[in-house]
Amino acid sequence: MRVPVGKIQAALVEEGLDGWLLFDFHGLNAIARDVTGVRGMVTRRWCLFVPKAGACHIIYHRIESQPFEGFDAVHHPYLGWRELDSVLKTALGGARRIAMEYSPDNGIPYVALTDAGTIEKIRGWGLEIVTSADLIASFLAVWTPEQIAGHRRAARALNEIKDLAFSMIGEAVRQKRSLREHDVVAFVLAEFERRSMTTDEGPICAVDANAGKPHYEPSPTSSAPIGPNQLVLLDLWAKEKTPDSVYADITWTGYTGSAVPGKIEEVFNVVTSARDRAVSFLHDRFRSKKPVRGGEVDDAVREVIRNAGYGEYFIHRTGHSIGTNVHGVGPNIDNLETQDHRRLREGVCFSVEPGVYLPEFGIRSEIDVLITNGQAEVTTLPIQTELVTLT
Numbered sequence: 516m517r518v519p520v521g522k523i524q525a526a527l528v529e530e531g532l533d534g535w536l537l538f539d540f541h542g543l544n545a546i547a548r549d550v551t552g553v554r555g556m557v558t559r560r561w562c563l564f565v566p567k568a569g570a571c572h573i574i575y576h577r578i579e580s581q582p583f584e585g586f587d588a589v590h591h592p593y594l595g596w597r598e599l600d601s602v603l604k605t606a607l608g609g610a611r612r613i614a615m616e617y618s619p620d621n622g623i624p625y626v627a628l629t630d631a632g633t634i635e636k637i638r639g640w641g642l643e644i645v646t647s648a649d650l651i652a653s654f655l656a657v658w659t660p661e662q663i664a665g666h667r668r669a670a671r672a673l674n675e676i677k678d679l680a681f682s683m684i685g686e687a688v689r690q691k692r693s694l695r696e697h698d699v700v701a702f703v704l705a706e707f708e709r710r711s712m713t714t715d716e717g718p719i720c721a722v723d724a725n726a727g728k729p730h731y732e733p734s735p736t737s738s739a740p741i742g743p744n745q746l747v748l749l750d751l752w753a754k755e756k757t758p759d760s761v762y763a764d765i766t767w768t769g770y771t772g773s774a775v776p777g778k779i780e781e782v783f784n785v786v787t788s789a790r791d792r793a794v795s796f797l798h799d800r801f802r803s804k805k806p807v808r809g810g811e812v813d814d815a816v817r818e819v820i821r822n823a824g825y826g827e828y829f830i831h832r833t834g835h836s837i838g839t840n841v842h843g844v845g846p847n848i849d850n851l852e853t854q855d856h857r858r859l860r861e862g863v864c865f866s867v868e869p870g871v872y873l874p875e876f877g878i879r880s881e882i883d884v885l886i887t888n889g890q891a892e893v894t895t896l897p898i899q900t901e902l903v904t905l906t
Contacts (some may be wrong), residue, residue, distance in 0.1 A: 518563070520571060520587075526653055527567040529743035533610035537635070544628040544723060546616050546844065551782035555582040559786070560599060562587070564606045564613075573604035576770040578756055581583050584836040613637075622854035623648055625844065650856050656766040656836055656845025657862035663885065664760045665754070666837075666864065669712065669763035670883065670895045673751045676706045680720075680749055681769050684741055685905035688771045694741045695759070696733035703751060712753040715841060719750035719766075725834060726730055727770070727877035729831055729870060744772035746779055746876045747905065752841045762795055765865050767894050768880035769903035779878070782825070783902055786878045789819035789869040790898075793833065793848070797859075797884065807859050809834075810850030817851065818867050825871045834866040837883060861886050864894070 520862060538545035538558045549553070551563055559576035566572075571588035580592055591602035607613070610868070613639075616628035626648045634644055658666070680699055687694035699720035707714060721731045723798040724740050726748040733739070741747060752764035768783065775783075800807040813833040820829045834848030835841075846857035848865055859865070868881035883895045 521566050524567055525848055532568040532614050533612050535614045536564050538629050538633055546628055557582050586771050612626040612643040613895045614650055615644050616647055617644055618646050627635055637796050651676050651735045652857050656843055665760045666763055669754050672710050673763050674766050677749055677767055681903055681905055688906050695738040697735050697738035700733055707753050711756045714753040721748045723876050727872040746770055751819055761839055762837050766879045768878055771905045775902050783877045785823040785873055786869050788882045789816045790821045790867055792816055792818055793867045795896055801890045809846040809848045809855040812848045828871045837864045851902050858903055859886055
C-alpha cells in the first residue's frame with residue numbers, strides 16, 4: 516500500500532475531519548486507485564477508510580483479495596451487498612464528518628467521482644460528507660524534487676523544439692516549399708522521440724482560422740498549408756519517458772511575414788497582458804502571505820481580456836493543473852467552466868494560457884507556473900513578449 520497514512524491523518528486533524536473514505540467500483544474513481552496504488556483486476560466495489568487516528572480499514576470482495584494483500588490495514592472481505600453495508604458501517608465506526616470524492620453542486624467535476632447512491636447511503640447513516648478536493652491536491656498534485664527537476668528539463672526541451680519548428684516553418688516559406696500543419700506536428704513528435712520524451716496526444720500546429728479553434732487537431736488528411744503572411748500557433752506538451760515524470764506545456768505564436776497586421780498585434784498584446792496579470796496577481800498574493808485560489812487567478816486574467824473588449828472570445832479556463840498527465844488532478848485556474856476554490860499550495864504546478872479566438876485567427880500564450888519556496892515561479896522561460904517573425 517502506497518498510502519501516506521501519517522500525512523493524511525495529520526491533514527484530517529487540521530481540517531477537522533474524522534476520516535477519508537476512498538470508494539471505487541470498476542475503476543470509476545481514479546483518485547482512489549492513485550492514492551492507494553491498487554492495480555490489477557478489481558471489478559467489484561472496494562474502499563479504503565483512513566481515520567484521523569488509528570488503523571485504516573480496507574474493504575473488498577472475497578474473489579478479489581489479491582490486489583489488497585500487504586495492505587497495512589484491518590481487512591474486511593465481503594460477499595454480498597448486505598455484508599458490504601455491514602462491514603462499511605463497522606469500518607466507519609464513530610466517524611461523523613468524512614471526506615469523499617464528491618463536489619457540492621458538482622462545482623469541481625474532476626473530484627466528483629463517487630456515485631450519488633453511495634453518497635446517499637452514507638448520509639442516511641447520519642454522516643456528513645465533505646469534498647476531498649483539497650486532500651487530493653495535497654497528496655496527488657504536489658511534486659517531488661525529482662519531478663520538479665524532470666519538469667524543468669522538459670520545459671527547456673519544449674522551448675528548443677519550438678524554436679526548431681518555427682525555424683523550419685520560416686525556411687519552408689522563404690524557399691516556397693510545400694509545408695502543411697501536420698508536417699510540423701510530425702516534426703515535433705520526431706523531436707520528442709529523439710529526446711526520449713512522450714505525450715498523450717497532440718501537439719497542435721494551427722494557422723489563421725484554425726488557430727481560432729482551441730483544440731484544433733491537424734491530421735494527414737485534413738491539414739492546412741502554411742504560406743506567407745499567416746499566423747501560426749504552436750502548442751507543445753510532453754514529459755520524459757521515466758516513471759512518475761510530469762509534463763511541461765507551452766504555447767507560442769508566430770507570423771510568416773515581415774509586417775504583422777495591426778489586429779493580430781493588438782490581440783497578441785491583450786492576451787500577453789492577461790497572462791502577465793496572472794503572474795503579478797500571484798506574486799502580490801504570495802508576497803503578502805495571503806492564500807490564493809485557482810478561481811481567483813482566473814477572474815483576474817479574465818478581467819483584463821474583458822476590459823479590452825474581447826471577453827466573449829476567451830472561451831476556456833485560464834489554466835489547468837499539470838502532473839503525470841498533462842491535465843493533472845490539482846487545482847485548475849478556473850472560475851468559468853468550474854468553480855475551483857482549491858488553494859494553490861507549495862509544490863503544485865499549473866498552466867496559465869489565456870486566449871482570444873476570433874473567426875479569422877486565434878492567439879494563445881501559455882506558460883507553466885510552479886509554487887515553490889513560498890512564491891510563484893514561471894518554469895517555462897523565456898516568456899513570449901512579441902510575435903515571432905518567421906520570415
